[in-house]
Amino acid sequence: MGTLIAWLTGSRFALAVGKWVAITLATSLFLMSLRRSGERAGRQAQRLENTEKANEIQRRMLEAAARRPRTRDELVDRLRDGEF
DSSP: HHHHHHHHHHHHHHHHHHHHHHHHHHHHHHHHHHHHHHHHHHHHHHHHHHHHHHHHHHHHHHHHHHSSSHHHHHHHHHHHHHHO
């Protein structure tokens, strides 16, 4: 039995199979790594898009607050002019 294992591990066929297994394993690990990095990039892009939307909404709110009437008199004037 021991000689059979020694013969298989030392034969050219076993070395060729071992090389192909190593190449296949390395390729599959590389592809899985690419998939993970793609998913990570997708999540980051989505997070950036959500942040940009939130910033745009906040900017609009600040602009609206800057245009608001400061006093009751300004509010009354706007209501009479129909601007509000």
